[in-house]
Amino acid sequence: MLHRIKSWPSHVLLYITVGFISIMMAFPFFWMFSSSLKTNDEIWSVPPVLWPAEAKWGNFLEAWQAAPFGLYLFNSVFVAAAVVIIQLINSSMMSYALTHMRFALKHVLMAVIMVTYMLPVSSTYLSGYVILSRMGLLDSYTGLILSNSITIFGIFLLRQAFQQIPKELLEAAKIDGSGHLRILWAIMIPLSRSTLIVMTLLSFIGQYNNYFWPMLITKNPDLQLVSAGLRSFFVEGGAYGMKWPLIMAASTFTIIPLVILFFAAQKWIIKGVSNAQSVNKG
Amino acid sequence: MNLRKLGEPQAYLFILPALVPYVIFWLAPMVYVVYLSFVDWDFMNPVKTFVGWENYSRLLTDAKFYQALTTTCLFALGNVLPSLVGGLFLALLLNRKLRGMAFFRTVIFLPWVTPTVAVSIVWSWIYEPRVGLANAILGWFGAGGLEWTKSPDTALISILIVTIWKGLGWTMMFYLVALQNIPESLHEAAMIEGANRRQRLMHITLPLISPTTFFLFLITTIDSIQAYDQINVLTQGGPSGSTRTLLYLFYESAFERFEIGEASAVAIVLILLLAMISLVSLYVSRRRIHYL
Numbered sequence: 273m274l275h276r277i278k279s280w281p282s283h284v285l286l287y288i289t290v291g292f293i294s295i296m297m298a299f300p301f302f303w304m305f306s307s308s309l310k311t312n313d314e315i316w317s318v319p320p321v322l323w324p325a326e327a328k329w330g331n332f333l334e335a336w337q338a339a340p341f342g343l344y345l346f347n348s349v350f351v352a353a354a355v356v357i358i359q360l361i362n363s364s365m366m367s368y369a370l371t372h373m374r375f376a377l378k379h380v381l382m383a384v385i386m387v388t389y390m391l392p393v394s395s396t397y398l399s400g401y402v403i404l405s406r407m408g409l410l411d412s413y414t415g416l417i418l419s420n421s422i423t424i425f426g427i428f429l430l431r432q433a434f435q436q437i438p439k440e441l442l443e444a445a446k447i448d449g450s451g452h453l454r455i456l457w458a459i460m461i462p463l464s465r466s467t468l469i470v471m472t473l474l475s476f477i478g479q480y481n482n483y484f485w486p487m488l489i490t491k492n493p494d495l496q497l498v499s500a501g502l503r504s505f506f507v508e509g510g511a512y513g514m515k516w517p518l519i520m521a522a523s524t525f526t527i528i529p530l531v532i533l534f535f536a537a538q539k540w541i542i543k544g545v546s547n548a549q550s551v552n553k554g
Numbered sequence: 555m556n557l558r559k560l561g562e563p564q565a566y567l568f569i570l571p572a573l574v575p576y577v578i579f580w581l582a583p584m585v586y587v588v589y590l591s592f593v594d595w596d597f598m599n600p601v602k603t604f605v606g607w608e609n610y611s612r613l614l615t616d617a618k619f620y621q622a623l624t625t626t627c628l629f630a631l632g633n634v635l636p637s638l639v640g641g642l643f644l645a646l647l648l649n650r651k652l653r654g655m656a657f658f659r660t661v662i663f664l665p666w667v668t669p670t671v672a673v674s675i676v677w678s679w680i681y682e683p684r685v686g687l688a689n690a691i692l693g694w695f696g697a698g699g700l701e702w703t704k705s706p707d708t709a710l711i712s713i714l715i716v717t718i719w720k721g722l723g724w725t726m727m728f729y730l731v732a733l734q735n736i737p738e739s740l741h742e743a744a745m746i747e748g749a750n751r752r753q754r755l756m757h758i759t760l761p762l763i764s765p766t767t768f769f770l771f772l773i774t775t776i777d778s779i780q781a782y783d784q785i786n787v788l789t790q791g792g793p794s795g796s797t798r799t800l801l802y803l804f805y806e807s808a809f810e811r812f813e814i815g816e817a818s819a820v821a822i823v824l825i826l827l828l829a830m831i832s833l834v835s836l837y838v839s840r841r842r843i844h845y846l
Contacts, residue, residue, distance in 0.1 A: 283652070286647065286650075286652075287654070289647065290647055290648065290655075290658050291658075293644070293647075293658075293662065294658050294661040294662060297661055297662050297664070297665060297719065297722070297723075298661050298664065300665075300673065300676050300677065300680065300719070301664070301668075301676075303676065303679075303680065303687055304676040304679075307679065315685075316685055317685070318684075318685050318690075319690050319693070320685060320686075320687055320690050358571075361571060362571035362572035362575070363572060365568045365569070365571055365572065366568065366569050366571070366572035366573070368568060369565045369568035369569045370569075373561065373562050373564070373565035373568060374561035374562055374565065375560070375561035375562060375565035375566060375569070376559055376560050376561055378561075381569070381573075384581075385576075388580055388581070388584065390772070390776070390828065390829070390832045391584070391825055391828055391829065392776060392779055392780050392801075392824050392825060392828050393580070393780070394780045394782065394801055394804075394824075395587065395801075395804065395821035395822075395824045395825050396579075396580065396583035396584055396587060396821070397583075397808075398583075398587060398590070398804070398808045398809075398814065398817050398818060398821060399582075399583035399584075399586035399587040399590055399818070399821075400579055400583040401808075402586070402590075402597075402814075403578065403579075403582060403583060403586065418575060418579075419575075419579050421575045421579075422572055422575040422576045422579060422580065424576075424580075427572065452564055452568065477667055480669070481668070481669040481670060481671075483669070483670065483671050483782075483783045483786075484782045484783060484786075484805075488809065498669070499669050499670075499671035499672065499783070500671075502669075502671055502672055502675065503671050503675075503786075503787060506675050506787070516679055519675060519679070520676065520679065523672045523673075523675050523676055526669060526671075526672045527668045527669065527672050527673070530667050530668055530669070531664070531667070531668070533667075534664065534667045535660075538660055538663075541663075541667070542659075542663070542727060
């Protein structure tokens with residue numbers, strides 16, 4: 273009881289501090305949303321209006337129709353989903369080979385992968401661009417998907433998970449006559465389900481938000497991902513055309529799918545961070 | 555080589571689906587960019603002229619390069635230090651079993667999930683010099699407005715604020731996990747010995763979370779050096795080059811001026827810079843870091 277009374281004022285102070293910081297962190301999102309509902313007069317008023325007198329929901333419809341945002345969102349979700357599926361397959365096969373199979377130069381491969389993880393991937397964008405153009409894969413879904421289809425981080429995560437699966441389980445399966453593919457599918461994958469979910473989420477978020485590389489390799493506006501599409505809308509109509517409420521509305525519906533995904537899956541995403549942590553120790 | 559050393563033939567089929575894209579889109583470009591840094595080429599010309607070290611010597615005599623190098627280092631320092639210190643501070647605050655802490659963590663982590671381009675656009679509106687929120691807030695405190703992204707004095711700081719805001723939740727989460735892994739018995743033992751809060755932080759918490767600090771230092775540095783989206787949206791490297799990092803210089807010379815040789819030389823400098831940072835921090839970590 274005494275302890276409680278003593279800590280009461282410090283708890284109040286804690287909640288005030290933490291609450292204040294949280295409001296600061298979330299305020300840009302609130303500001304985006306409130307700005308997207310303002311009239312042009314309200315948005316240019318000094319001092320700024322916190323919330324519009326009458327919310328102009330029509331801004332969302334107008335922004336949605338001002339540029340092919342439906343297509344951009346489709347592109348992002350489609351490419352991200354395809355990339356994630358390929359990454360799940362090739363990372364689990366690679367990680368299985370790295371943890372439970374014998375092959376030549378295994379340690380060399382692991383070391384090379386480790387080293388490239390530490391290097392800045394964007395410094396390969398120029399030479400990667402040239403290679404992709406030689407392959408005739410610029411301006412195509414295939415190029416967007418294939419060039420992103422490898423995740424070193426994912427291989428690390430899965431390797432870690434596969435290492436923790438008891439060898440006896442595998443031995444038993446082998447005695448029963450199961451092949452490698454069957455062991456991977458029926459034992460490793462179900463037992464590493466949480467790692468796979470985490471990898472799927474982090475990878476999807478990364479791909480949906482991807483901007484620099486996809487922007488370089490697609491000039492066709494119909495293939496733009498949502499970030500690039502939003503950025504063109506911003507440059508064309510935005511800072512120069514002064515249509516700030518529409519820009520803010522467009523930013524809002526670009527962000528919303530991820531916010532929903534995040535709230536639905538936050539338990540897993542947060543778990544992912546603790547897994548990622550162990551990658552560096554392993 | 556004998557057959558035993560080759561291992562299981564099936565293993566090669568298992569590594570292939572990841573190895574092929576890895577070689578084509580990671581390894582080959584890494585090697586190819588080294589070659590490209592020794593040629594003079596503009597994408598169009600069928601002939602790449604070999605020019606030896608010329609791209610490098612031109613780079614090393616170019617004031618723009620040194621400006622970009624300085625900007626990159628300032629940006630990295632200005633991002634890594636506040637992100638680590640701020641992330642740790644938040645984690646220490648929120649590492650309590652109290653009602654509502656999970657909610658606060660979620661809110662602080664949210665910016666990390668959202669697309670950099672979209673949130674940078676929102677920030678560009680906040681930074682708007684005439685009616686933006688940032689200057690309105692300064693006005694409440696009686697301070698004069700700033701030009702934010704429009705002035706060479708404040709542009710880099712404006713971008714840093716966005717970057718730190720977006721990444722703070724990420725470092726906080728890592729520190730939270732690390733703090734939860736510290737055995738409570740250690741703190742209890744120290745309390746019995748009469749150690750106060752500050753002493754426990756300095757002699758128990760900080761040493762025990764040093765592996766996390768090291769890991770976060772590395773990834774935050776890699777991320778800082780590769781920052782592109784927010785610079786592209788907010789300043790495009792300007793005004794007067796004040797936010798042109800090495801990566802942005804790389805982008806401009808490759809995709810705006812089509813000087814492939816020069817751009818590739820910048821890419822090599824970037825790779826060497828990161829390799830150097832990684833090696834030094836690995837060396838330091840071997841001697842200074844305490845693993846549980």
